[in-house]
Amino acid sequence: MKTIGVVTVGRSDYSIYRPLLRRIEAHAQLQLRVLVSGMHLEERYGQTVDVIERDGFAITARIPVLQREDTPLAVVQAMGAGVSGFGRYFAQEPPDLLVVLGDRFEMFAAALAAVPFNIPILHLHGGELSEGAMDDRFRHGITKMSHLHGVATEVYRQRVIQLGEEPWRVLCCGALALDNVNDIQRLSREELEQRFNLDLSRPPLLVTLHPTTSDHEQTGPQTDALLAALRELDVPVIFTMPNADMAGQVIRERIAAFCAATTKARSVENFGPEGYFSILGEVAAMVGNSSSGLLEAPSFALPVVNIGNRQKGRLRAGNVIDVPFETAAIATAITQALSADFKRQAAGHEHFFGDGHAAEKLVELIVSTPLDTRLLDKTFHDVKS
Structure with a gap:
């Protein structure tokens, strides 16, 4: 039984995660831990932790980080609270694998807190670019702290490898959000x-x-x-x-x-x-x-x-x-x-973000990957020109 900690910090990542959470929860060899932080815990942003619970997922930990202001200093303070809060949780109940998604500063804080505990990290949606946002730097930083990667396209897979990640660590699974297109019962x-x-x-x-x-x-x-x-x-x-x-x-x-x-x-x-x-x-x-x-x-x-x-x-x-x-x-x-x-x-567009079966591929990756020294001891992969 592997314990899988999944960090969710807002409505945007939770909507993407949901098919994966369902599959992890249903798998006999996996135990899901939902770690909630960020906007989910704030009344002013809709208290969306309630949505997670209404969907039937038990909340393992609530880690508040956001400040009242939305200034650069408030972001820095939120990141500090995130590193400290996730660190305290990991000291008590470290998961066997931590799953983080995307590029937000709260996700960066969670990944950073996992590093001293040597917790293996699976990062989703790495290799992408959003050059008009500071999130771009957080995303690439999370990539370098992570041990496995689930990316949306082959272009993004090659970019993660270009960042020095060994090719065997990087799975082109497609975008998890597209699983929702087929799975969600629409109103x-x-x-x-x-x-x-x-x-x-x-x-x-x-x-x-x-x-x-x-x-x-x-x-x-x-x-x-x-x-x-x-x-x-x-x-x-x-x-x-x-x-x-x-x-x-x-x-x-x-x-x-x-x-x-x-x-x-x-x-x-x-x-x-x-x-x-x-x-x-x-x-x-x-x-x-x-x-x-x-x-x-x-x-x-x-x-x-x-x-x-x-x-x-x-x-x-x-x-x-x-x-x-x-x-x-x-x-x-x-x-x-x-x-x-x-x-x-x-x-008449071309859709290149996958086939809507990303969650299935990611669970297979989680189950089949040994949590051993090969996974934890990272080697920088040089791309030959």
Whole structure:
């Protein structure tokens, strides 16, 4: 029996994790430990730990880290609290394997805390780029602390190897989020309207804007540029709220004011996995700078307007229009995304993020990999030119 600690710090990674959690929990040779931190434990972000429990997963540990502010100092303090909190847990109950996902500072803190305890780490979604966010550096840092890697594409696999990871450690399993496309029972339009107080009689835009953390001082003007474009267009809007990043409160305040001033806009703090994958089937297009527009939206043939540099460097399919934070450019791109011609283009994309069976492949990797000195004693793999 291997104990598998899975770190989840917010709605975005939990939605991705869910198929893997189900498979780990059901496997006779594995024991699941769900380690919850970050936004999940905060009322202001929807207390999404409750969603995890409603899904039937027992919470093994709750490790609060977030501060009241969203400044650079607050991020540093949260990372310190994360290293300390996860360290205390690992000192008492070290898992046989720790699973972390992506690139957030809370994930980085959890991985860093595991290093002195020599806990093997499986990192998901390494090798990707998001050059407009500080998360880019956290992702590559987690890669170097990890012992196994589950990546979404062969391009990302080669990049992880380029970072010095031995090829046998890196599995191209595809994107876990795509398992949800087939597995999640979706809500009907009527259920969505009732549960989230929405009017879906006209397909709305789904708008998610996060701070560009490498340039967070520009968050206010960037948000204003997007909202000015939305104001010009006769299209209903549903906002989902930003993550706990530097300057995230600036976006929240401006979205709240926008929604208060017009009847065409609503905001939803947290759709939950079923709600989110259901709403993707009802909206006309996605707008903003969420990685979901590049990862999940292609499976719904959904047009996406990706704004700014937050996702710079990520692979994207033919459903994405990239624009700068300029009101006129954003409005033009949204109009293009809503056109019949572009909708046909979005439907004819190439999807290169896997076959929707990532969880199955990852569990096989976890079960079949011996937790021995070969795994723990890492050797830098030089790529020959």
